[in-house]
Amino acid sequence: MARVPQARRQFAAKDRQQARLCAEQRPRAPPKTALGVWGKAAPTPAARRVQDARAHAANCNRSTVVLKRRGFPMMAPGQVDLLKKRGKKLGEGHFSTAVVTRWHGADAVLKAPRQKPNVGQFVKECGLLHTLEGAGGAPEPLGLCLYPLAQVISFAGPQTLAGYLEESRSSAELLRLAADLCGKVSEVHEKGIIHNDLKFDNVIVDGRGQIHLIDFGNANPQGQTFCLVSKGQRCPWLGPEVFSQHLSSPAQDAFSVGFMLDTISKLMP
Structure with a gap:
C-alpha cells in the first residue's frame, strides 16, 4: 500500500515536467503596445527626450573633437x-x-x-x-x-569707420584710408572669402589709422550659394543680388566698397 502514493508522486512529477516543456515551446503573445513604423514599438515622450538629449550631447562632443x-x-x-x-x-x-x-x-x-x-x-x-x-x-x-x-x-579698437569720418579729415588722410580699405577687402578675397555685409559699422580704424574688417557672421566662401534674409528695408550699401539665391563673388563686396568710397569722396575738402 505504501507504493501507491510514491507512484502517484512520480506520475505527478512527470506531468509537471511535460507541462513545463509545453509552456516553453508555446509561442508567446506579442506585447500589448502601440506599434509604429515597421512593427517597432513607438517610443514614449520620455524616451524621445532621452534620445534627443543623447543626440545633442553626441553632436556637441563631435563638434568639439573636430x-x-x-x-x-x-x-x-x-x-x-x-x-x-x-x-x-x-x-x-x-x-x-x-x-x-x-x-x-x-x-x-x-x-x-x-x-x-x-x-x-x-x-x-x-x-x-x-x-x-x-x-x-x-x-x-x-x-x-x-x-x-x-x-x-x-580686439582692434572701438572706433568704427563711421565714427572716424565724423571728425574733420584732410584729403590726404581720406585718400590713404580709401586705398587701405580697398587693399584690406582684396586680402580677404585672396583667401577665397566674401564678407557679404561690408558697411561703416563693420570697419574698424585703429589708433594708427589702419583698417580692420570685422563681423564675418554673414561671410561665405566664394562660389557657394548665399542669400541674406532681411525683413526690413533693403540696405543701400548692399548689392541687390544678396537678397536672393546667388553664388558668392567679389562683386557683392565691390558694391559695398563703392558705396563707402562715394561717401568718403564727398567728405574731401
Missing part, C-alpha cells in the same frame, strides 16, 4: 561667465552682443548670441576667421565655447 583637431582653443562654461562679469558692453547687432574683456593680459571681444543660439553659424564664423589668419585686419579667434555658445576674438 574643432580641437583643427586647432581651435575651446573654453569651459565657467570661463565665459567670468569674462562676461569682467567685461564692458561694446555694442550689439541683430544676432549677437559684443563685450570688451581681458584675455591673457590683452583686450579681447566676447561675442554671444542674442536670440536662439546657432551653433553652426558661430562655428562657421570661427572657421572663416581661422582661415583668414588676420587677412584684411580680421580678428583672430582666441576661444570658442559651445555651451553656453560664445566666442572670444581679438
Whole structure:
C-alpha cells in the first residue's frame, strides 16, 4: 500500500515536467503596445527626450573633437561667465552682443548670441576667421565655447569707420584710408572669402589709422550659394543680388566698397 502514493508522486512529477516543456515551446503573445513604423514599438515622450538629449550631447562632443583637431582653443562654461562679469558692453547687432574683456593680459571681444543660439553659424564664423589668419585686419579667434555658445576674438579698437569720418579729415588722410580699405577687402578675397555685409559699422580704424574688417557672421566662401534674409528695408550699401539665391563673388563686396568710397569722396575738402 505504501507504493501507491510514491507512484502517484512520480506520475505527478512527470506531468509537471511535460507541462513545463509545453509552456516553453508555446509561442508567446506579442506585447500589448502601440506599434509604429515597421512593427517597432513607438517610443514614449520620455524616451524621445532621452534620445534627443543623447543626440545633442553626441553632436556637441563631435563638434568639439573636430574643432580641437583643427586647432581651435575651446573654453569651459565657467570661463565665459567670468569674462562676461569682467567685461564692458561694446555694442550689439541683430544676432549677437559684443563685450570688451581681458584675455591673457590683452583686450579681447566676447561675442554671444542674442536670440536662439546657432551653433553652426558661430562655428562657421570661427572657421572663416581661422582661415583668414588676420587677412584684411580680421580678428583672430582666441576661444570658442559651445555651451553656453560664445566666442572670444581679438580686439582692434572701438572706433568704427563711421565714427572716424565724423571728425574733420584732410584729403590726404581720406585718400590713404580709401586705398587701405580697398587693399584690406582684396586680402580677404585672396583667401577665397566674401564678407557679404561690408558697411561703416563693420570697419574698424585703429589708433594708427589702419583698417580692420570685422563681423564675418554673414561671410561665405566664394562660389557657394548665399542669400541674406532681411525683413526690413533693403540696405543701400548692399548689392541687390544678396537678397536672393546667388553664388558668392567679389562683386557683392565691390558694391559695398563703392558705396563707402562715394561717401568718403564727398567728405574731401
